[in-house]
Amino acid sequence: MRRPVLSLAALALIGVVVWLWGFGGASVVSGWARAGQAETQQAMARLLRSLRAGDPGALAGLLGLCFAYGFFHAAGPGHGKILIGGYGMAARVSALRLAGLALGSSLAQAASAVVLVYAGVFFFDLTRQNMTGLAEDIMAPASYGAIAVVGGWLALRGLRRFLRAPRPAPHGHDGHCSSCGHRHGPSPSEAAAINNWRDGVALVAAVAIRPCTGALFLLILTWRMGLGTAGIFGTFAMGLGTASVTLAVALASVTLREGTLARLSTSGQGRGLARALPLLELTAGVVITALSLQLMLAVL
Amino acid sequence: MLLSARARLRNDAVMTLVRRIALALCLCLPVSGLGAHPHVFVDVALTFTGDGAGNLSRVKVTWSYDDFFSLLILSDMGLDGDGEGVLTEEELTRLKGFDLVEWPEGFEGDLYIHRGEEKIALDHPVPTAVTLENGRIVATHERTFGPVPGDGLKVEAYDPTYYVDYRLTGSVTLPKGCSSDIREPDLDESQRAFREMLGQLGAEEQYDPVEVGNLFAQTLYLSCAAPS
Numbered sequence: 001m002r003r004p005v006l007s008l009a010a011l012a013l014i015g016v017v018v019w020l021w022g023f024g025g026a027s028v029v030s031g032w033a034r035a036g037q038a039e040t041q042q043a044m045a046r047l048l049r050s051l052r053a054g055d056p057g058a059l060a061g062l063l064g065l066c067f068a069y070g071f072f073h074a075a076g077p078g079h080g081k082i083l084i085g086g087y088g089m090a091a092r093v094s095a096l097r098l099a100g101l102a103l104g105s106s107l108a109q110a111a112s113a114v115v116l117v118y119a120g121v122f123f124f125d126l127t128r129q130n131m132t133g134l135a136e137d138i139m140a141p142a143s144y145g146a147i148a149v150v151g152g153w154l155a156l157r158g159l160r161r162f163l164r165a166p167r168p169a170p171h172g173h174d175g176h177c178s179s180c181g182h183r184h185g186p187s188p189s190e191a192a193a194i195n196n197w198r199d200g201v202a203l204v205a206a207v208a209i210r211p212c213t214g215a216l217f218l219l220i221l222t223w224r225m226g227l228g229t230a231g232i233f234g235t236f237a238m239g240l241g242t243a244s245v246t247l248a249v250a251l252a253s254v255t256l257r258e259g260t261l262a263r264l265s266t267s268g269q270g271r272g273l274a275r276a277l278p279l280l281e282l283t284a285g286v287v288i289t290a291l292s293l294q295l296m297l298a299v300l
Numbered sequence: 301m302l303l304s305a306r307a308r309l310r311n312d313a314v315m316t317l318v319r320r321i322a323l324a325l326c327l328c329l330p331v332s333g334l335g336a337h338p339h340v341f342v343d344v345a346l347t348f349t350g351d352g353a354g355n356l357s358r359v360k361v362t363w364s365y366d367d368f369f370s371l372l373i374l375s376d377m378g379l380d381g382d383g384e385g386v387l388t389e390e391e392l393t394r395l396k397g398f399d400l401v402e403w404p405e406g407f408e409g410d411l412y413i414h415r416g417e418e419k420i421a422l423d424h425p426v427p428t429a430v431t432l433e434n435g436r437i438v439a440t441h442e443r444t445f446g447p448v449p450g451d452g453l454k455v456e457a458y459d460p461t462y463y464v465d466y467r468l469t470g471s472v473t474l475p476k477g478c479s480s481d482i483r484e485p486d487l488d489e490s491q492r493a494f495r496e497m498l499g500q501l502g503a504e505e506q507y508d509p510v511e512v513g514n515l516f517a518q519t520l521y522l523s524c525a526a527p528s
Contacts (some may be wrong), residue, residue, distance in 0.1 A: 034465065038341045038366065041366060042341075042366055042368060045366070045367035045368040045371045045435065046368070046435070049371070052383050053383060073337070076337060084434045128372070128376055213337070217339070217368065217369075217372055220372070221371060221375055224375040262440060264493055
């Protein structure tokens, strides 16, 4: 009885998406996310001072706050959830694998923040403005551009598969359709195999290029205060916080996709599936490209 | 202002094309603050003074920076090394005006005053004081203008790039006879206005980056009764 449950969940999610899209839900969410981020940022400063003063409980508190910061920051616009969510909608990738991608990309993003700051500090003698300037002016557009490219690639691939997919022409099983070969769609394993490890690498890389400015601030501050290790742990805690949002989006997108496909496959023995999958891929690809270009426009 | 990161790429054929395509796509999408993510949070207090006859000519702007950013600036400049939260006279002198040292092209001091459609020109800010209160840097500067009649002025404090999130904390001091009213931004209206803005931009040859800061800012309206 999985199908009805999936479809119901998918419908609920569509309701959420419509609210976000058409009824100002997105501004409500980003307003809430921004307020949350401001508060966590303030609390982080207080904890950093306590940590510097040698307060033993401060580290755990700081890590918790960093997680919360990552959560609020990811709940706002940007930060890769578009890509992971879109990919989850488009490709027949399992929830587990997508979750892995969500986690991997967030942690890779944290790692790139650490690399940027410590390379800047030890090798290139960069100032704070240099580093944030690098992240905001070069790496951010690069990341959005890379995400747009991945989105475009998904769209193109979807388009090609859509055009190549067999039309669901009506034919009886007692008819003489020698060219049909009785294939009504790709088998699930075939569909999954098409999306290989290269997709995963591209996704993670596109998101990871751009480190979060909040993480950069934290790393620079803690390094100067002699609390570098705490800063690095804090950054990865932020990454986990970001990952929790991306994970939720990823799982939502898989539910939405499977719900939609379940509906299609119950009608007419999966005839619609051959065209539905590529169509999903094409749509998701277009939306990803559009959103990331929008983001890129804003920062250029 | 605070950062060197405000250089804008100028037009070239490829970018114009990319932007045109992106604009076309953007018109279908919802607005949610785009990629502009504030990292600095500032509370703004304003004190207006004038000639006492209903005209205003000077505004004192107080920017209270958030705890985290204050910590960052202090460590940037090597101040308050002992973390006591107290700055010496010498340190205060060094800190004064830190937020006005960099003045990138196109920067307007993040304060906008309008009288109807007309934008009132504000003179370059002069830093007047700086203190450290509860870990937050509080910096004041003054700007002269006009003089213009205070009645009907519209004041907004925002960063067009929305890197800094300014909030009017309600601390607005005015000469006798004037009053103020702070209005929150209408987010739905902002969305509609933004879409219109994008639509208009598509027709222009000269493309300027879309500036979202003012769509999400509060507005302060002044009204001054004429002296009897």
